[in-house]
Amino acid sequence: xxxxxxxxxxxxxxxxxxxxxxxxxxxxxxxxxxxxxxxxxxxxxxxxxxxxxxxxxxxxxxxxxxxxxxxxxxxxxxxxxxxxxxxxxxxxxxxxxxxxxxxxxxxxxxxxxxxxxxxxxxxxxxxxxxxxxxxxxxxxxxxxxxxxxxxxxxxxxxxxxxxxxxxxxxxxxxxxxxxxxxxxxxxxxxxxxxxxxxxxxxxxxxxxxxxxxxxxxxxxxxxxxxxxxxxxxxxxxxxxxxxxxxxxxxxxxxxxxxxxxxxxxxxxxxxxxxxxxxxxxxxxxxxxxxxxxxx
Ligand SMILES: [Zn+2]
Numbered sequence: 379x380x381x382x383x384x385x386x387x388x389x390x391x392x393x394x395x396x397x398x399x400x401x402x403x404x405x406x407x408x409x410x411x412x413x414x415x416x417x418x419x420x421x422x423x424x425x426x427x428x429x430x431x432x433x434x435x436x437x438x439x440x441x442x443x444x445x446x447x448x449x450x451x452x453x454x455x456x457x458x459x460x461x462x463x464x465x466x467x468x469x470x471x472x473x474x475x476x477x478x479x480x481x482x483x484x485x486x487x488x489x490x491x492x493x494x495x496x497x498x499x500x501x502x503x504x505x506x507x508x509x510x511x512x513x514x515x516x517x518x519x520x521x522x523x524x525x526x527x528x529x530x531x532x533x534x535x536x537x538x539x540x541x542x543x544x545x546x547x548x549x550x551x552x553x554x555x556x557x558x559x560x561x562x563x564x565x566x567x568x569x570x571x572x573x574x575x576x577x578x579x580x581x582x583x584x585x586x587x588x589x590x591x592x593x594x595x596x597x598x599x600x601x602x603x604x605x606x607x608x609x610x611x612x613x614x615x616x617x618x619x620x621x622x623x624x625x626x627x628x629x630x631x632x633x634x635x636x637x638x639x640x641x642x643x644x645x646x647x648x649x650x651x652x653x654x655x656x657x658x659x660x661x662x663x664x665x666x667x668x669x670x671x672x673x
Contacts, residue, residue, distance in 0.1 A: 379467065379673070380460040381424070383489040383519040386468040387555055389424050389671050390589035393612040398667035399603075402426035402470060402591075403659065404617035411456050413620070413652050417659035418465045423668040425465065427456065428472035428615065429488075431479035453486050466671055470522070472615070480510045480521075489519050492558070496524035500544065504551040511553045522613075523548065524558035528593040530565030539575060545582045556591050556613060561606070563594035566618055574602055576609040583610025591615060603665050614666055620655050627654030 381389065393400050405411040405427050418425035433449035444452065460467035471483035471491040480491045493510045495503040507523035514521050525548040526540030540559040549557055559582055562574040572594075583590060589612035595603070596619035603614065631650045635642050 379463060379465070380457060381466040381468045381489060381673075383514070383517075385466060385673055386426075386470075386490050387520050388673075389466060389468065390556060390612050392669070392671060394583075394589040394610070396669060397608055397610075398669050399607045399612050399614045400424055400426055400468075400668055401659070401663055401666050402428050402468075402472075402613050402615045403620060404428045404430075404472060404615075405456070406621075408452070408455055409648055409652050410620065410624075410655065411459060413624070413655035414659055415459055415463050415465075415467060417656045417663060418467070419463060420656075421660055421663050421668070422465060422670050423663055424468070424671045425663070425668075426468040426470050426490075426613070427460070428470045428617075429456070429483075430472060431474050431476075431482060433482070434476075434479055449486075457487055466673065477506060477509055477513075481513060484514060484517055484519055490522065490556075491519065492522035492524070492556075494524050494558075496527040496558070496560075500525070500548070504548060507552040507554050511555075515553070520555035521552075522556035522558055522591060523552050523554040524560075524591075524593070526560030528558070528560045528563060528565060530594055539578060540582065542578070542581045542585060545586045549586055549588045555588060557586060557588040558591035558593055558615075561592065563592060563598070565594045567622075568597045572598070572602075574598075574606060576605050579606060579609035579611060589613060596620065600665050603662075604667075607666060614662075616662065620658060623658035624651035624655040627651060 403414045432444040433446050469488045471488050473494045474480050483491045493507050495506045511521045525544050527538040561578050591613040592611040593615045595614045596616040627650045628647045
């Protein structure tokens with residue numbers, strides 16, 4: 379089922395109370411979307427699919443940039459697949475830098491959006507997120523904001539740890555529903571071992587009301603996930619290593635086909651990527667302790 383904003387908030391609130399987390403996995407194509415939803419169905423747990431503002435007229439041309447028609451077709455697949463799912467599926471707009479992009483996503487049918495102004499000063503960040511909240515809440519949709527800054531974006535300046543008092547002030551100033559905090563993770567591929575500040579998560583969890591979000595999560599060890607969730611993380615954002623798991627399986631297949639002098643067929647690579655990504659996702663949903671939710 380396609381979860382609405384109220385149901386999405388209820389899942390993350392239940393996660394906050396029960397000290398488990400719902401994974402929020404980035405999808406770039408139909409195969410990744412199918413891997414995420416079918417993994418959740420096999421485990422009978424709710425899941426969040428995250429998308430970018432793919433059709434963004436202001437965004438530079440890039441590998442994920444879509445035409446308006448491509449975005450519409452992709453949305454149609456994802457929304458229908460989510461509606462048919464046997465588990466609640468939350469569609470979420472990830473890391474949108476603009477108010478206009480968030481409005482586009484709400485119109486596209488997403489019940490949950492993130493406005494990321496985490497590189498801006500507190501007041502500017504809060505004012506922009508508040509503006510999105512004022513547009514989203516009357517439609518029954520929810521909003522994620524970020525305070526502190528999780529590094530790893532092409533234009534970011536590294537990690538800025540979230541201060542406890544800022545997290546509290548931020549949710550009060552914005553009225554947002556989910557708060558992304560910076561506690562030592564970075565986006566993308568880990569070249570060195572990240573050092574996570576579990577005490578900071580617990581300190582923020584003790585005084586803030588919102589479910590807390592950890593970005594830059596893929597590539598962490600099992601104990602790091604478990605300790606972060608135990609300390610108070612309720613939404614785990616996960617992207618890069620799903621692609622690496624699927625890509626590694628495809629590379630293995632390519633080597634095997636070359637060794638056996640067999641013809642490569644695209645379908646074989648799609649299935650190899652899908653199956654490996656699904657197994658990898660199931661392993662992580664289990665680590666996150668995601669619980670069954672019914673409506
Ligand atoms: Zn992120």
